[in-house]
Amino acid sequence: MRYGALFWAGFAAFLLDQASKYLVVHVMGVAQRGPIDVLPPLLVFRYGENRGINFGLFQGDNDAARWILIVLALAICLGVFVWLARSARSRWMLISGGLLIGGALANVVDRLLYGYVLDFLNMSCCGIDNPFVFNLADVFIFAGALGLMLFDGKKAP
Template identity: 30%
Template sequence: MATKKTFSSKPSTGSMAPWLGIAFIVILLDQLSKITITRLFALGEEKVITSFFNLVLAYNYGAAFSFLDKAGGWQRHMFTAIGIGAALYIIYLLKRNSGQRMFCWALALILGGALGNVIDRIAYGHVVDFLDFHWQAFGHFPAFNIADSAICIGAALFVLDELRRVNK
């Protein structure tokens, strides 16, 4: 008989260290890439890499897809607080479920991405974006960064993990 896996009411016996290590690697790669791009590019400067991909230095004062980008500044504090709150909750979930590999991979990627963007908001007042994908008549997808990519991959893994749980 298959048992349904649920969140444990007591901490699992696994270590949080590997998951925090993954989050740290995401933060490190994210911050190094942002430092590099800000030193090599002027704001708005673009370098064509392929027919569908450019590097471009852009600042995002809002959230995903520049949501609330022009809201007057208060959004910086709100998104910073949300990022810190999410990070604390993710650390709690990692502690409680550290033995669930895919679930923790998802959380670690989201944690690293969230903190990477929080660091930008605290240090610069905006998030540094630089990855610019585009496709012919469809135009440009909003620029993003490694932290955003980690969050999206983590979210996809989270959904996949949940679908696996439901199918068991």
């Protein structure tokens, strides 16, 4: 199995997410300054603390919920890795798995460091005001999961 594609995709996703959060949250100070218009309304940096999963679902402001989400994310990462390792997968499958794992691990690091996931991306369009914020790790998780479905090599029935 070509683990290189899996490793480098995961490493890149992890690094890009953590670097973007550091830049926007800590260097640019979006939490203190308030929203920063990048390409309004399409792209606005807006600070958020996500103590649940995507879109703020299953919000829990206690340590038990935090650790459950950390263990769940690590179990999913391990499951995806084992699944990819058990049989020969295409390069695109490995890259997709790496993006998913790297994004998930980046959010795990946030939960370990801060107790929540740092979010800062907000996108709205066409008169719809989107109240949700997300981060690059969420994008990588979504893209990785989509890639795993699209590049699995199985034909639809």
